[in-house]
Amino acid sequence: MDLLLQTLLNGILIGGIIASFSIGFQLTFGVLHVIDFAVGAWVVLGGYLAYWMSTLLGVGGFVSLPVAFVVFGAIGYLIGPVIYRVRNSRYARPELMALALTFGLFTLLRGGALTLWGFNTRSVPTALSGESLMIGSVTVPLLRVVAFAFACAVAAALFLILYRTRYGLAIRATAENRHNAGLMGVDVQRLSANVYGLYAAVTGMAGVLMAAIYSVNPEIGLRYTLFAFFVAVLAGLGSVGGAILAALLFGIMESVVATYVGSSYSHLAIFATLYLVLLVSPRGILQRGL
Amino acid sequence: MRGWFPIVLLVCGAAVVFALPELLNAYWLRIATGVLMWAGLACSWNIIGGYAGYIDFGHSVFFGIGAYASAILMGDAFGWPFAATIPVGLLAAGGVxxxxxxxxxxLRGAYFAIxxxxxxxxxxxxxxxxxxxxxxxxLSLPPFLNERFFYFAMLTAAAATYALTWLLFERSRFGLKVKALRDHEPAAEAMGINTAAVKLQAFALSAATAAVFGSIYAYWVTFINPRSTLGGDITDQMVVMVLLGGLGSLWGPALGAAAxxxxxxxxxxxxxxxxxxxxxxxxxxxxxxxxxxxxxxxxFARKTQNGSQNAGRALWRALTRPGVER
Structure with missing residues (x-):
């Protein structure tokens, strides 16, 4: 029973962080109509930014959070228009070309990270590393709780922007129909750049936290890309609300399989589920995707 | 004049290819063998990715099935000869x-890729x-240290793959059907093409050809593991080679693979x-x-939309006006 509680708790805490960047991933898909392969690379680079901050400047992981927001926001803001341009180009198949572009971006960033930092695993120290609370017989690592709280705050902020501001209305309108949104006076290209920047910024921050909780190495990026894809497919591509539910479900599933079946099977289970969900219900289990 | 040019090119190419094992040392011969393997793999990916327009991000599966079929059947449990394992791998991959x-x-587009x-x-x-x-x-395979054998094995497989692709996709109705469904699937279906069957045939063909290279590769390197045969890096390279060479062109993948x-x-x-x-x-x-x-x-295409025939000019046009070419 305790083991089960512990497993569920771990799953929910990790699922929360995955939700924080999955929301951005879904938003990007909604607005740009591009599946961003590079999502894992932003997570990894966020981790390395924190690693550099801690080794070069000697600051803890939490200080890196705002820095990651600014740095990745700027990078994303610059890259967004390029993706937009390819997606809306006069190529024969712009959708696949845009997919290839983000795949190229991912490969470039992964190769760059491997060249710069090698295959070694690095960790990021924080003020809370190693601290934990005991509730009954369940151990609650404080760092994960803080990360979860951060993820909740990000999700809340994104939802406030989306549903309570005029700009959020423009984003939702663009996601629903780009052409009509453009006719209503929305500058779709600029909005796409902003959304991609926001998403990259949030993903970089999630990367800082992921690196503080686990550790970071360049090859792990693919795994985060997989997580984002899994959540996106389960929720239905483009569905923002479903992403939170799907991310929590994902966290619980991974943690249950890893605990009760064996960690070498957790990837097998994830990929097999992903494949089956795509075949059975490509619009997501909630049937709310595009 | 123009009718002779491809034949002369083909004869010269064949002469060079057959002379290579005499001219190169063992190290460069291995590299030449590798180029042939990747050229063939890129061509096999091009069938589904370039001609049919379905971006397959898991093509390493079929390469791996070929490799594992050879490794398992040639192992102590079965002890088959190498040549007998190739058709097994080919059929297994095609069947899968x-x-x-x-x-x-x-599934379409990005969904198919995922x-x-x-x-x-x-x-x-x-x-x-x-x-x-x-x-x-x-798994380990019985070692067979004859670089020349593997060079010619890869050469045969690659030549067969390109010849098959040329025949099926550049010179037959099947190729037209596949290209039609790539360009507009509903329209192709409305023309009476059984798109589901055509897609499936192209996919199985693409898989079966990849498996042949997997079989030869396993015997060549004599040791395989999941990462080296089924890993994403294999697929990544195929995709990049075809993209660099030219999606849906016959010789493009060979260019991209060699480069x-x-x-x-x-x-x-x-x-x-x-x-x-x-x-x-x-x-x-x-x-x-x-x-x-x-x-x-x-x-190098004969005619672009703007009527330019010069490769240098086409490159300049591409670099100065990104996103304009269709």
Whole structure:
């Protein structure tokens, strides 16, 4: 029973962080109509930014959070228009070309990270590393709780922007129909750049936290890309609300399989589920995707 | 004059290809063998990715099935001769493609890409936990140290793949059907093409050809493990080679494969690691997507939309006006 509680708790805490960047991933898909392969690379680079901050400047992981927001926001803001341009180009198949572009971006960033930092695993120290609370017989690592709280705050902020501001209305309108949104006076290209920047910024921050909780190495990026894809497919591509539910479900599933079946099977289970969900219900289990 | 040119080119090419084992030392012969293998693999990916327009991010599955078929059947448990294992791998890969193709090919665009990727990773994870595949430790094959044999084996396989692709996709109704469904699937269906069957045939063909190279590769390197045969890096390279060479062109994949594989080996030779090569791969994709959507082969196309025939001029046009070419 305790083991089960512990497993569920771990799953929910990790699922929360995955939700924080999955929301951005879904938003990007909604607005740009591009599946961003590079999502894992932003997570990894966020981790390395924190690693550099801690080794070069000697600051803890939490200080890196705002820095990651600014740095990745700027990078994303610059890259967004390029993706937009390819997606809306006069190529024969712009959708696949845009997919290839983000795949190229991912490969470039992964190769760059491997060249710069090698295959070694690095960790990021924080003020809370190693601290934990005991509730009954369940151990609650404080760092994960803080990360979860951060993820909740990000999700809340994104939802406030989306549903309570005029700009959020423009984003939702663009996601629903780009052409009509453009006719209503929305500058779709600029909005796409902003959304991609926001998403990259949030993903970089999630990367800082992921690196503080686990550790970071360049090859792990693919795994985060997989997580984002899994959540996106389960929720239905483009569905923002479903992403939170799907991310929590994902966290619980991974943690249950890893605990009760064996960690070498957790990837097998994830990929097999992903494949089956795509075949059975490509619009997501909630049937709310595009 | 023009009618003779391809024949002269073909004869010269054949002469060079047959003379290579005499001219090269063992190291460069291995590289030439590798170029042939990747040229063939790129061509096999091009069938589904370029001609049919379904971006398969899990094509390593079929390469791996071929490799594992040879490794398992040539192992102590069976002890088959090498030549007998190739058709088994070929049929196994084609069969798997035919089975998973039915439901998977209903997905389009990015969904198909994710689904194939997920399937490939599922098999990769399965290979690491199963006993028959030797788990993460992998399998060893009886060594056969004859570089020339492998050169000619790869050459035969690659030549057969290109000849088959040329016949089926450039010179037959089947190729027209496949291209029609790539360009507009509902329209192709309205023309009376059984798109589901045509897609499935193209997918199975693409899978079966990839498996042949997997079989030869396993025997060539004598040791395989899940990462080296089913891993994403195999698929990545196929995709990049085809993109660089030119999606849906016959000779483009060979160009892309030769260029990238030689760059890979040069990095390995001078710096002893290929991490920077991964970054180069990524950069190559980005440059191709932004500036050369038709790949290297597009530069040499007889007629572009603007009527320009000069490769240099086409390159300049592509670099100065990204995103304009169709």
């Amino acid at each position: 493609a035919a089975v998973i193709g039915g439901p998977t090919l209903r 689904a194939t990727w997920a399937f490939a990773e599922t098999l990769l994870q399965l290979a690491t936990v199963l006993e028959i595949t030797g788990g993460t430790a992998g 990238l594989f030689i760059v890979n080996r040069i990095f390995w030779m001078y710096w002893g690691d290929t991490t920077f090569y991964i970054a180069i791969l990524g950069l190559a994709i980005i440059v191709v997507v932004l500036f050369l959507p038709n790949g290297l082969a597009g530069l």
